[in-house]
Amino acid sequence: MTNPGWGGGPGDGTPLQPRCVRHPDRPTGLSCTRCGRPACPDCLRPASVGQHCVDCIAADNRNTAAVRTVAGAPVRAGLPTPIVTYVLMGINVLVFLVTAVQAKSLLDNGRGLINPFTGAAVFDSQLFGRWVLSPIDVANGDWMRLLGSGFLHFGLLHLAVNMFALYILGRDTELVLGRSRYVAVYLISLLGGSAAVMALSGDGFTAGASGAIFGIMGAQAVILLKLRRSPAPIVAVIAINVVISLTLPGISFWGHFGGLAAGAAATAALLYAPQWFGAGQDRVKAVRIGWIGLGVVAVGTLGVVGLRVAQLRSEYGL
Structure with missing residues (x-):
């Protein structure tokens, strides 16, 4: 039985080490403060509290209603071109x-x-x-x-x-x-x-x-x-x-x-x-x-x- 989320083990004398859920070949000591899963630095983004993984950010964006004008048009960031x-x-x-x-x-x-x-x-x-x-x-x-x-x-x-x-x-x-x-x-x-x-x-x-x-x-x-x-x-x-x-x-x-x-x-x-x-x-x-x-x-x-x-x-x- 294998566990791809962890590397090493008692058999080779090294302690169990978490690996990034999106990149199983990358050992990491970091984790998402929202879902708790281990993640490498490439898969984490700064948040108001801690750091969130890209999967949690994507899920949050899907559930957040887009900001719209009074006519229902989406509000575009920056200086939109007419x-x-x-x-x-x-x-x-x-x-x-x-x-x-x-x-x-x-x-x-x-x-x-x-x-x-x-x-x-x-x-x-x-x-x-x-x-x-x-x-x-x-x-x-x-x-x-x-x-x-x-x-x-x-x-x-x-x-x-x-x-x-x-x-x-x-x-x-x-x-x-x-x-x-x-x-x-x-x-x-x-x-x-x-x-x-x-x-x-x-x-x-x-x-x-x-x-x-x-x-x-x-x-x-x-x-x-x-x-x-x-x-x-x-x-x-x-x-x-x-x-x-x-x-x-x-x-x-x-x-x-x-x-x-x-x-x-x-x-x-x-x-x-x-x-x-x-x-x-x-x-x-x-x-x-x-x-x-x-x-x-x-x-x-x-x-x-x-x-x-x-x-x-x-x-x-x-």
């Missing part, structure tokens, strides 16, 4: 460069002319012409414009202002909501801006990420309310931007308003719907209810678009 925000900025910049190359202009990449015979717009940039938000074209089945227009910008200054705002506002919002929820809120906000333009604006052309950025502002206001902190700073920023939208020509107020409303509604669905529908401490149920809430907001936004499309098709016989 990857999604940077990716969204990169996509916007890339799309702008493509349109600038096609139009051969950094400042007038969205230049277009109306064909007097067909009434259609002809843009110097083919991509700009295919993605810019035009209610009539959406009603004619060009649905890509609802999202694609949110990645287009009229000139370098328009791009720079929106990307700076996205950089300032998006990073913290992403870390609180988590990457997947943040993407969902961003896209729903963008869609909300397009829906408002479709329903309440004229037949002009609209483009820019500002609808989605207003949605991020709305999301931050809801997050602060959920944390029981004053939303006054972000509300002031929203108010200033609303005034700018109303007073300066060439800015789509309805695109901003729609994005703001959709972003706030989507974030409220994430943060408050689980509480309203009795999820309690059940995190899985809370996540499921939150995503269902996001789906409801998205479907409602698409419903607004659908009603406007039906109206336009009836008016123009499309």
Whole structure:
């Protein structure tokens, strides 16, 4: 009969000596202060009292709930990188460069002319012409414009202002909501801006990420309310931007308003719907209810678009 946890013995004149439970070939005089098993220095970690073996630490980590934000996203150690925000900025910049190359202009990449015979717009940039938000074209089945227009910008200054705002506002919002929820809120906000333009604006052309950025502002206001902190700073920023939208020509107020409303509604669905529908401490149920809430907001936004499309098709016989 053998005992691999001990070495030596009376037969060879040496005293019994414990050996590491994970490395039977290593004699040791140390042990885990939690489970008491012998362990070598490589298998022990300092603890508040004594030292614990790696098996006990792993078991403790499995039984300890991860620290999460108010939206249920895991809190990452150190300085986490807002990857999604940077990716969204990169996509916007890339799309702008493509349109600038096609139009051969950094400042007038969205230049277009109306064909007097067909009434259609002809843009110097083919991509700009295919993605810019035009209610009539959406009603004619060009649905890509609802999202694609949110990645287009009229000139370098328009791009720079929106990307700076996205950089300032998006990073913290992403870390609180988590990457997947943040993407969902961003896209729903963008869609909300397009829906408002479709329903309440004229037949002009609209483009820019500002609808989605207003949605991020709305999301931050809801997050602060959920944390029981004053939303006054972000509300002031929203108010200033609303005034700018109303007073300066060439800015789509309805695109901003729609994005703001959709972003706030989507974030409220994430943060408050689980509480309203009795999820309690059940995190899985809370996540499921939150995503269902996001789906409801998205479907409602698409419903607004659908009603406007039906109206336009009836008016123009499309």
